[in-house]
Amino acid sequence: MGLEPSSCAPYGDEVSTELSQGCARGCDLCSEFNGCLRCSPKLFILLERNDIRQIGICLPSCPLGYFGLRNTDMNKCIKCKIENCESCFSRNFCTKCKEGLYLHKGRCYVTCPEGYSAANGTMECSSPAQCEMSEWGPWGPCSKKRKLCGFKKGNEDRTRRILQAPSGDVSLCPATTEVRRCTVQKNQCPEGKRKKKEEQGKQDNANGNRNRKDTKDAKSGTKKRKSKQRGAAVPVTSASPAQ
Secondary structure (H helix, E strand, O other), X not given: OOOOOEEOOOOOOOOOHHXXXXXXXXXXXXXXXXXXXXXXXXXXXXXXXXXXEEEEEEEOOOOOOEEEEOOXXXXXXXXXXXXXXXXXXXXXXXXXXXOOOEEEOOEEEOOOOOOOOEHHHOXXXXXXXXXXXXXXXXXXXXXXXXXXXXXXXXXXXEXXXXXXXXXXXXXXXXXXXXXXXXXXXXXXXXXXXXXXXXXXXXXXXXXXXXXXXHHHHHHHHHHHHHHHXXXXXXXXXXXXXXO
């Protein structure tokens, strides 16, 4: 059975050995079984569990994982209820997370929630990430498979630049390229036109050669006919004068 609480003098005062035997320094009221029961003013009492007992100790400030609650009766260290919290403002509002975790609105996260980023290299998530973007550039030419001809429907795109990104992380910014479908009057590629022109030229040459040959053959036939007609004419002899 524990001893009766003994009275201890205020912190810093000279006391007799008999009165201060059972109390730690800064404790006003204590017991052998439960340690300090009431701390001196300005100090916080922290209750630590030791097997089935709670031992009270007096501290000038509360340790990690606790926050200080002051009242007229006694100042107490209250354990933070937020998971992975190292320091808190109240039971349910963390002010510092354990190493490697991000703090956001009094809670601890492995990464900042979507749309938020760590502010200035700290482990605190800032307000929604704001990216500064340039204006969109003009739409590019309509193309398909990197070609500008030989098709009817293709794509055209335009771009913009990231002027400033939160914490330098451009992955938090919106897209810098926009693509849309486009339709153009189907036109033949230059190489196709040249090939067709060459084929047309060859065809024209062939037709010209054929026409010239036909003309030459016709002229040759006419000459032959005229020559044949001259060779078939009856010679005319002059009559001799009468005797």
